[in-house]
Amino acid sequence: MNRKTAAAMSGILALSLVLAACGKSDNGNTAAGNNAANTNANSESASNEPKEKVPVTMVVQYNPNLFADLEKSFEAKNPDIDLQLVFMDNAQANKVLNSQFAAGEGPDIAPMNVDFFKNGYAYKLNDQPFIDRLSDGAKLATTQADGSIFSVPFETWFQGIMYNKKIFADNGIEIPKTWDEFLAVSAKLKAAGIKPLGVGDKDGDVIGKMALGVVLSTGAIIEPDVEAGKKTYSASWKTGLDKFYEAVKQGIIGTDAFGMSVDDMVNEFLNGKSAMISMGSWQVADMHKKAPDFDFNIFPYPSAAEGQEQWAIGGVAGGGGVNAHSKHIDEALRVLDYIASPEGDAQWIAVTHGGPVIKGTAGGLDPSLSGLQDTLGAGRTYSPWEGFKKINGENFVRNWFKTSQEIVAGRKTVDQGLKVIDDYVAEQLKDLQ
Amino acid sequence: MFKREKIKVTLQYELLLLPALIGFVIFFLYPSIQSIFYSFTNYSVNKLDYSFVGLRNYVNVFKDEHVIASIKNTVYFAVCSTLLQNVLAIPLAVALNAKLKTKFLLRMVYFMPWCFSGLIIGFLWSFILSSSDDGLLNHLIHQLGIGFLPNNWLGDPSLAMKSVIFVAVWQTTGWAMIIYLANLQSIPAELYESVKIDGAGKFQAFWHITFKFLAPAMTINVLLSTIGGFKVYDQILALTNGGPGYATESITFSIMNYGFSENKYAYASALSVVMLVVILLISLVQLRFFSKREDNIA
Numbered sequence: 001m002n003r004k005t006a007a008a009m010s011g012i013l014a015l016s017l018v019l020a021a022c023g024k025s026d027n028g029n030t031a032a033g034n035n036a037a038n039t040n041a042n043s044e045s046a047s048n049e050p051k052e053k054v055p056v057t058m059v060v061q062y063n064p065n066l067f068a069d070l071e072k073s074f075e076a077k078n079p080d081i082d083l084q085l086v087f088m089d090n091a092q093a094n095k096v097l098n099s100q101f102a103a104g105e106g107p108d109i110a111p112m113n114v115d116f117f118k119n120g121y122a123y124k125l126n127d128q129p130f131i132d133r134l135s136d137g138a139k140l141a142t143t144q145a146d147g148s149i150f151s152v153p154f155e156t157w158f159q160g161i162m163y164n165k166k167i168f169a170d171n172g173i174e175i176p177k178t179w180d181e182f183l184a185v186s187a188k189l190k191a192a193g194i195k196p197l198g199v200g201d202k203d204g205d206v207i208g209k210m211a212l213g214v215v216l217s218t219g220a221i222i223e224p225d226v227e228a229g230k231k232t233y234s235a236s237w238k239t240g241l242d243k244f245y246e247a248v249k250q251g252i253i254g255t256d257a258f259g260m261s262v263d264d265m266v267n268e269f270l271n272g273k274s275a276m277i278s279m280g281s282w283q284v285a286d287m288h289k290k291a292p293d294f295d296f297n298i299f300p301y302p303s304a305a306e307g308q309e310q311w312a313i314g315g316v317a318g319g320g321g322v323n324a325h326s327k328h329i330d331e332a333l334r335v336l337d338y339i340a341s342p343e344g345d346a347q348w349i350a351v352t353h354g355g356p357v358i359k360g361t362a363g364g365l366d367p368s369l370s371g372l373q374d375t376l377g378a379g380r381t382y383s384p385w386e387g388f389k390k391i392n393g394e395n396f397v398r399n400w401f402k403t404s405q406e407i408v409a410g411r412k413t414v415d416q417g418l419k420v421i422d423d424y425v426a427e428q429l430k431d432l433q
Numbered sequence: 434m435f436k437r438e439k440i441k442v443t444l445q446y447e448l449l450l451l452p453a454l455i456g457f458v459i460f461f462l463y464p465s466i467q468s469i470f471y472s473f474t475n476y477s478v479n480k481l482d483y484s485f486v487g488l489r490n491y492v493n494v495f496k497d498e499h500v501i502a503s504i505k506n507t508v509y510f511a512v513c514s515t516l517l518q519n520v521l522a523i524p525l526a527v528a529l530n531a532k533l534k535t536k537f538l539l540r541m542v543y544f545m546p547w548c549f550s551g552l553i554i555g556f557l558w559s560f561i562l563s564s565s566d567d568g569l570l571n572h573l574i575h576q577l578g579i580g581f582l583p584n585n586w587l588g589d590p591s592l593a594m595k596s597v598i599f600v601a602v603w604q605t606t607g608w609a610m611i612i613y614l615a616n617l618q619s620i621p622a623e624l625y626e627s628v629k630i631d632g633a634g635k636f637q638a639f640w641h642i643t644f645k646f647l648a649p650a651m652t653i654n655v656l657l658s659t660i661g662g663f664k665v666y667d668q669i670l671a672l673t674n675g676g677p678g679y680a681t682e683s684i685t686f687s688i689m690n691y692g693f694s695e696n697k698y699a700y701a702s703a704l705s706v707v708m709l710v711v712i713l714l715i716s717l718v719q720l721r722f723f724s725k726r727e728d729n730i731a
Contacts, residue, residue: 091674095693115478115696200565202587203674258677259564259588273566395695406678409590431479431697 053082054331058109058320059097061090062352066285070347074338081331091203094394104325108332112151112321114144115392122150123322123329130340138357141316145389151321152340155354158314158381159209159280160372161302165295167194167275175299175371177310179214179243182302186252189275197247198274199257200265201408204401207253209313210278211404212384213301215240216311223387226425233425234418241407241414243304248408255409270294280314284353284366296368300375312372314381316357391428399424465709472703478696490703500704502679503687510598510683511662517602518658519651522609527643529610530617540614543607551604555671558600562586562672590680593673597681601668605661609654616650617643652723656716663712684708 060067064085071083086107088096093111100106101121112122125131126149131139138153161182163175171192176182186196201207218240225231247253262279269277270291278301287294300310322332338344345358353366355376365373375381385393385400403420406412412420472490476483494500525543529536546554561569564585571584586596624642633641666685669675675682682690684704692701 092670095689098693098696118478118481119696202559202676204676255588255590255677256564256585257588258590258593258673259562259568259585261559261563264563264565264567267567268565392695398690398694402676402678405676409677409680411590411678431477 153316200260217303526613551667
């Protein structure tokens with residue numbers, strides 16, 4: 001054998017060893033079971049070895065460490081599954097998941113939207129037993145126009161205006177019920193040298209949602225009519241928005257908000273540097289953790305005019321669906337089955353401080369959210385972008401947040417901003433035809 | 434016999450090119466051709482069975498006020514960051530080419546920011562530039578009693594893009610400096626001696642020798658920073674998320690939004706093709722201009 005032949009032979013041998021090793025690692029779990037030539041002794045020894053756990057990755061938009069109890073209880077009942085919770089920022093989740101799903105990858109369980117479903121990324125959940133456990137409201141909100149269900153909510157979420165109880169008490173301030181009263185309260189706090197409203201609007205969502213909270217008092221649940229071409233935002237939101245943006249003229253809300261993140265805003269509030277923030281149930285766990293002695297409560301968004309009902313922004317969004325290209329669909333469904341049970345739902349909302357979505361779930365409202373008890377009880381909670389059944393609500397609201405920032409910055413009037421939103425919806429509906 | 438040997442050698446070299454060529458075809462050429470193809474269709478999440486629409490997407494791109502804004506922002510970013518980066522990097526390289534005891538340490542310090550991802554640098558600076566009371570820069574400004582300076586660095590629409598450019602220049606100047614430094618070390622010392630004998634001062638020596646002979650490094654730096662400027666995404670994402678409103682959205686931002694948020698694949702493809710053509714044209718013009726400058730040295 002000359003040197004060239006020896007080198008070639010050793011190369012082939014090395015390659016075959018690598019391939020054999022790869023093959024073994026890929027098929028290791030199933031080869032023993034499928035190979036008829038295996039001896040009984042070998043089969044017995046294989047069955048005595050602890051089975052490898054199936055990893056199921058699930059995207060959450062909270063600190064994953066907060067769900068340690070839920071993970072523990074689930075894995076106690078499902079010892080063959082390793083539930084791995086992964087944090088994903090809400091502002092980027094849509095883009096990140098879309099690119100992952102398009103590549104045939106991505107987490108096993110993730111927040112899903114109608115576009116993901118149309119693209120075939122989301123597994124249809126209609127036949128799953130846990131769907132019947134959903135409360136009527138949750139089921140209605142998650143069912144698409146064609147009857148499909150591809151996502152299960154884990155909670156209801158809600159938000160209003162959180163206030164520092166000590167600052168309010170020290171300054172003799174009553175909880176405002178109308179937007180004029182809110183502006184008067186803000187002016188009083190400002191005169192006392194206190195920042196009335198902390199706003200971290202880097203992503204546009206804080207001011208954008210706050211504005212919608214005021215708009216809702218004008219009786220503006222119009223999304224089904226907008227999709228049917230019967231109503232426009234220019235006509236329906238104008239009164240509420242004109243009222244809301246008076247806060248900009250009075251210097252309560254300004255462009256300084258765009259240079260601050262939500263974290264900055266919450267930290268300022270917890271340090272007593274601002275009297276109020278517009279925030280919701282999902283922040284409460286972290287807020288208690290950061291400042292356990294901080295005393296705060298919440299009130300619904302003030303109405304645009306006297307005599308109108310006050311609303312909270314909220315809905316049943318969040319939750320998750322199963323990645324249609326997941327290698328562990330059955331295991332992922334078992335995770336959803338657990339969370340969408342009274343036990344799992346109770347554990348979930350104990351962390352998130354949201355409301356239940358499963359019939360028979362025990363649990364009450366966190367004391368610092370008690371100011372919304374009546375509003376929630378009366379069902380006055382809604383988020384317009386969740387009201388869409390045809391167009392993608394998340395994209396709609398992203399456009400609205402951007403437009404709201406332009407109105408605050410004086411680059412657009414309310415009328416121009418509303419035209420942008422109407423044009424956007426019209427274009428989306430046209431694209432569906 | 435000689436010819437066969439030559440072919441064999443050529444083949445060996447071309448074989449070495451093959452892995453790169455395969456990568457280029459799979460990861461650039463094929464997706465680019467696909468993008469060009471889709472840009473003439475109406476392919477979107479609602480039209481998975483697409484049809485051809487001619488130039489409609491291209492016409493709409495130039496009618497879309499958000500796209501126009503993102504093109505203006507991108508050009509502003511690319512021009513300003515390229516200019517500033519090079520204007521700062523040349524004197525920095527000259528200074529750190531001098532006989533300083535700390536020159537190696539300083540070179541490392543100035544180069545360090547470039548080693549980090551744009552996203553990390555962006556998040557870091559968003560804490561520094563935050564308009565909250567906890568924002569480091571504003572805190573410092575108030576401590577120094579100069580609170581009258583503009584301090585809504587990322588929130589004021591007329592200031593936000595300038596802040597983004599500042600951060601980008603802060604991060605990339607060290608990298609440009611290293612390229613200039615490498616070029617500086619190849620300039621023969623005799624040239625400086627001869628202009629000194631001719632009576633030239635330091636500035637004249639810089640202008641007639643250093644600046645002139647830095648042409649090759651300048652070609653590379655200007656070209657790469659312009660291309661990088663046109664593709665800017667991560668720093669903007671971390672610093673302003675494209676806001677306030679659309680004030681700092683770049684073309685890449687628009688492509689991501691239309692392609693991956695709104696699932697308008699054909700429209701995003703048309704936008705990508707427009708960006709490709711713009712970058713190609715600007716690069717060609719730059720190459721031509723700077724090559725002439727290099728030829729003049731020769």
